[in-house]
Amino acid sequence: MQADEGCKLSASWEQEGAALQEPPGEGLGLHEVMEDGNQGSDSFHDVAVKIERPTFRKPFLGGFKNRVTGVEFHNAGSQTVPKKRPEKGTTLFCRETQVIVLQKNFRRWYARKIVENLKEKKRLRLAWEAQEELRKKKEKEDKLRMEQERKLNPKTKEDFDLLYHALECWRQEETERINRTLSGAERKAALCGLLEEETELIASIGRHKLNADKDNQQKAVLHFLDKCAQPKRWKAFDGKITEMDTQYTLRARELLEIYRSVSMNDIPNDERRDLLLLIRGTVKEHECKLTEEIVQLIDREVDLMSREVKECNLEGLRKRICTLFLQFIKIPKFNPEVAKILKVPPDPLKLYKNVHFCRSCENYLPATEFPIPANSRTIGRCHLCCKLDNEARRRESFLKYRLILENLRKSEADYQDDARIVFLVQQQHLQYMIENIWGCQSALSACSDLYDLVMVRWDKQQEWSPWNTILLTKDEADAHLKLHNLQEAYEASFIHGIKHKHIRAKKYFAQIPVMASLFHRSDKQANAS
Known part of the structure; x- marks a missing residue:
């Protein structure tokens, strides 16, 4: 009996295997023998299982893949039919619905445009800020490099002031270090060594100063003579500049060219001899003690040159000829144009x-x-x-104050409103205002870098004056001058502090009679505005 049951069961599974190999779409695919618990263990019946095979290959919409067998396992969402949205009970193709859809799309497009515009403005703003930061950094580096160059190669008075100021800062730092780290005899010895080193540095600066004075003196002389030789200039009604040479300017130009040639070195002997003869003929037109001395020196040099004396032995004689000829040029009787430029008037009684x-x-x-x-x-x-x-003693540098004063006068000249007070204020007055009234810092940001500070008008409708000014950085000054109402832009406490500084400046400048006479003019302008 068991053998018969086994044969029957195996035949059923064989039929099942044959059904699985049937092509798709052929109705019943499997006759499975199942055991019915209600009818007992000896009763069996057939169950029909229908298999539906797809006629297309499902796309891979996400899931997993076995690397060994290559079998793909899809996500559940990719193998189920999507749910239908419930009906809203409204008609989707009416006029009201279409208007709502159009408004929704337009508002989305408009919002996107606004966001894109804000992003573009932000990008431009960040690019501008980065560019301004680079510009400020470059300006600061250029200023530091220029200041370092002026210290290494001093030529003007301000260059030497910077050098002395740097020397004083170094001395104070070294003195503080010695007092902090040493004591007793070691401290005294270190201070003596510091004094000797400072003395050597001062002597070195003095030698550089002598060389610079020699070069600057020659440049100053040439500038003086060139100024005398400039033609007359005036502006015509159409704005064009008209130039005209007179007999005096031509004379001054001729003397300038002769002096420039006679002060040159390393020129051939033939040219030097012709130049000396030209000078001799020029000065011999006027007979006086000076011209006679120049003629004698010229004859002496020509005689020595004919004897082939070395140029190094003629250097002193040539310098003396050049000096006397310059003295000849500066006499108004021989060069009338020089009378307008000389600091010392011809008449001693005027002194x-x-x-x-x-x-x-x-x-x-x-x-x-x-x-x-x-x-x-x-x-x-x-x-x-x-x-x-x-x-x-102090070794202060006034270059920063001079730059602030120059920028102030330039900005006031651009207003073209007949500003006068700014041209009466001197450098020492401006220095007193910046140090004692404004504390060497910006009124807004407390920036203490004098290279970045400027003075502008507090009320731009009135003329600049020590009682109508404010010390700010360059960026803050640009923003300040764009304000239309100061009472709304600043807090009352800040305005009160600025007014207090103006009162202190007015009290200080009231000691100058010329400045005191301008107080009423400023009050009239304030009342008129």
């Missing part, structure tokens, strides 16, 4: 009206050689004595 005594160098000098501070009641030391005192 007595405006001459003061310097108590330091004990010399009588014109009033232009004395600095007159706002709080001064008497004439003090001359410019040269003040300069020597600064190099010996």
